[in-house]
Amino acid sequence: MGTIAEQSTALRMSTLRLARRLRAERVDPSLSDGQFAVLGWLHKHGPLTLTQLAEHERVSAPSMNRTVNCLEESGYLVREADEADRRRSNIRLTGTGRDIVTTTLKQRDAWLTTRLRDLSKEDRATLARAAELMGDLATL
Amino acid sequence: MGTIAEQSTALRMSTLRLARRLRAERVDPSLSDGQFAVLGWLHKHGPLTLTQLAEHERVSAPSMNRTVNCLEESGYLVREADEADRRRSNIRLTGTGRDIVTTTLKQRDAWLTTRLRDLSKEDRATLARAAELMGDLATL
DNA sequence: ATAACAAATTAGCAATGCTAAGTAAAGCGG
DNA sequence: CCGCTTTACTTAGCATTGCTAATTTGTTAT
Known part of the structure; x- marks a missing residue:
């Protein structure tokens, strides 16, 4: 069965390879993995700010900003100005966004x-x- | 234990999350994931052609070509003309390449x-x- | 009031995936 | 042997997605 170090290496390589394979196998070609992850998270947790999304997905704020821009243009989510702190915007799913999450989850x-x-x-x-x-x- | 569909979803999410975590935890900044995978595979299986490497890593031949170019420039591997079929080149680790694999494997x-x-x-x-x-x- | 800080954004770079197209070598039917 | 097809690799160029640096705008503390 090998040493623990060998097991680590084997697990690591298999994980990364399978992850690549899974990513390649996505159903909706118009929605990347990262984009879908954002929609899924919003669906589960309700409206969030850009920074919150960036932290959860472990990407930088600018990266998340680009992702959100793209999803906003596609009509899957909207930014709503936060009344308490007007630097922020609350990002929330649209009806279309909710639909795409529920239908995609089944095929995914x-x-x-x-x-x-x-x-x-x-x-x-x-x-x-x-x-x-x-x-x-x-x-x- | 759940249905097969539920198992799929669970395995998929865990794989992608762990893959992200592993990527974040990379030790050696000079060698990308994909680059190290190639060196590791060569170390384990001996000289291979570009196409063989590309197929195993599930990337296109041009992508693998770029990776191999980079590793060749760094002195970790060499291309040797195949005597039997001169379209091919056999890609083999150099001494430096072997060293970096064995030392990196321990820390990686x-x-x-x-x-x-x-x-x-x-x-x-x-x-x-x-x-x-x-x-x-x-x-x- | 003003300095410091925070959230979002814009601009631009790097890495890494791809396809399309080009070159050189091998294989094959006549 | 000649020309056609296929194969292996390469080059060129594009798309995506990660980043940092710097800007804008709004908040907070002195």
């Missing part, structure tokens, strides 16, 4: 789902447990 | 290694097996 993992179906029950269980462990690792 | 996953050390033997085994499965998924 179609590719991966068909792969998992081809695996044995045991292998699926391994991956399911690994997903939990990896989630924990990422939060640390 | 330091973050992940310390996390894995905190896990139980069973959880580590799960992740090790998952790494194999994920590698296979990515190649499909």
Whole structure:
């Protein structure tokens, strides 16, 4: 099974490769991964400021600004001036934005789902447990 | 344990999150992720052609060409004309290239290694097996 | 009132993915 | 042997997405 260091390297490389594969497999070609992540987060947590979004996605404010601009032009979200602090704007999903999130979520993992179906029950269980462990690792 | 679709979503999110985390945790600033992956693969599998490298890393030939150019300029690898087929060149690590792989491998996953050390033997085994499965998924 | 700070934005750079098109070599049917 | 197709690699140029630096505008503290 190898040393812990070897396991690390193997896990790291597999994770990065699979991540690339998943990114390549996205359904809606008009919406990048980062863009969809923003819509999904807004859908789950309601209106947020630019800085809050940037912090959660671990990108710089200018990067997030560009992403939000793009999504605003596409009509998926709007900026609303914050009454309490007029430097800020609260970014909120439009109806169209909510729609795209709910419909995309269903199709999003179609590719991966068909792969998992081809695996044995045991292998699926391994991956399911690994997903939990990896989630924990990422939060640390 | 959930449906297969739920497992897909969970695995997908964990993979992408962990990938982001791993990328953020990179030690060596002089060598990008993609560049190091190429060196590591060559170290493990010996000389390969450009097309073979591109296929394994799932990038286009021109992308891999640029990466290889960069690594060649840095002196980490060389192109050797293939005697049997002179369209090809066999790409092989130099001594410096081998050195950077072996020394970097130790530090590269330091973050992940310390996390894995905190896990139980069973959880580590799960992740090790998952790494194999994920590698296979990515190649499909 | 004014200095310091904070949020959002704009401008511009770097890395890294791609496709399209070009070159050189190999393989093949006549 | 000749010309056509395919293959391997390369070059050129574009799109995306990350960044830092600097600007604008608004808030807060002295």
